[in-house]
Amino acid sequence: MKLLAVVPLLGWLIGSPALATTIAMEDQSQLQMSTAAQSANTPFQPPHENELPDNAYGKLVMQGYALFVDTKRLAPDFVGNGLNCSNCHLDQGRLPNSSPLWGAYPMYPAYRKKNDKVNTFAERLQGCFQFSMNGGTPPAADSHEITALSVYAYWLASKAPLGVELAGRGYPEVPQPTKGYNLAQGAAVYKDQCALCHGAEGQGQKVGESYVMPPLWGKDSYNWGAGMHRINTAASFIKHNMPLGKGGSLTDQQAWDVAAYVNRHERPQDPRLVEGSVEKTRLKFHANDGVNLYGQTVDGVLIGQGIR
Ligand code: HEC
Ligand code: HEC
Numbered sequence: 001m002k003l004l005a006v007v008p009l010l011g012w013l014i015g016s017p018a019l020a021t022t023i024a025m026e027d028q029s030q031l032q033m034s035t036a037a038q039s040a041n042t043p044f045q046p047p048h049e050n051e052l053p054d055n056a057y058g059k060l061v062m063q064g065y066a067l068f069v070d071t072k073r074l075a076p077d078f079v080g081n082g083l084n085c086s087n088c089h090l091d092q093g094r095l096p097n098s099s100p101l102w103g104a105y106p107m108y109p110a111y112r113k114k115n116d117k118v119n120t121f122a123e124r125l126q127g128c129f130q131f132s133m134n135g136g137t138p139p140a141a142d143s144h145e146i147t148a149l150s151v152y153a154y155w156l157a158s159k160a161p162l163g164v165e166l167a168g169r170g171y172p173e174v175p176q177p178t179k180g181y182n183l184a185q186g187a188a189v190y191k192d193q194c195a196l197c198h199g200a201e202g203q204g205q206k207v208g209e210s211y212v213m214p215p216l217w218g219k220d221s222y223n224w225g226a227g228m229h230r231i232n233t234a235a236s237f238i239k240h241n242m243p244l245g246k247g248g249s250l251t252d253q254q255a256w257d258v259a260a261y262v263n264r265h266e267r268p269q270d271p272r273l274v275e276g277s278v279e280k281t282r283l284k285f286h287a288n289d290g291v292n293l294y295g296q297t298v299d300g301v302l303i304g305q306g307i308r
Helices: 003-013 035-039 056-069 101-107 121-130 144-156 183-193 231-241 252-262 278-286
Strands: 110-112 117-119 205-207 210-213
Touching: 056 144, 101 121, 101 144, 117 121, 121 144, 183 252, 231 252
Parallel strands: none
Antiparallel strands: 110 117, 205 210
16 A cells, blocks of 8 residues: 555656556446346345354454445545445445345456456456545555455355356346437436435535435546446436335336436546546547446536546
């Protein structure tokens, strides 16, 4: 961790702030899942806390759990917004269709055709720190944070078969409605069904320093490089999990409309920003990354300018 601290300095010395952050994983890659795995209806059961052994392993699992649900407070150096991992991976990373950790762990290392690279589980976690948590340089692969989170995920997955895609992994895809999405309808859904908790301006709700309702846009939300900025990914998350406690109640159309409305709002810049240009960044990273509004113009305003 000490060593990483010199990296920003180095970037500054050679006059290129773009080098200040090394990107661990190119993106929060969209999961490609078979429909067979999505449709099975007996979800995998992760172990209960009372099954944890009372030893060093059990202790590390509990530390990983704590980091997962209280990330902002316990890993402040690596979180640049107001979120915790469990805000998007609900029920402590246990809930099916909410990208549960037990669905993820057995699927790594994963080969990605897109960039002809193998991504390790540690790199996947680092990616969530850099984009979803807007955290800058992520914890090192052998850091306490990555180790504890990996051990927590391993424990949740410890009775799962290796390399088998389990039902409930990821946020099962909700196909785009034939008529596309509608931002005005999305605004109406937001006002009716989301604003009560997430705030009229998507700002969330705080008690003291901590958010009790996470922000959906603005400086304390996920950045423009996060998987959730894709309208298709947000629609899938929202359809299965929101409004909180009423997952599955929105139509596919409503989920897409409100996902687009949320993701037309400004949030922290994509840390991969190419030469300070939104257009260059769009071409390199967003043009082929699902459905998104980054670098496009809505009501005469360029989306993706970022916010501090
Ligand atoms: C009853 C309160 C409530 C309502 C209503 C609600 N949410 Fe949420 N939402 C939450 C909470 C709480 C979380 C974090 C869950 C956790 O940490 O367990 C969350 C998480 C989220 C997240 C991921 C975290 C983030 O900040 O980006 C998104 C996106 C989201 N909600 C969108 C919506 C949308 C869209 C609607 C309306 C269709 C909605 N929510 C309605 C309470 C609510
Ligand atoms: C703003 C929402 C958000 C937050 C906060 C978040 N993630 Fe994620 N995470 C995602 C999305 C979106 C994906 C990609 C899922 C997809 O494409 O279906 C993902 C994927 C993952 C995966 C891979 C899942 C799989 O099945 O391959 C892991 C592991 C993961 N996140 C862990 C974390 C950890 C650890 C943290 C906290 C440091 C975190 N996430 C914070 C949204 C979030």
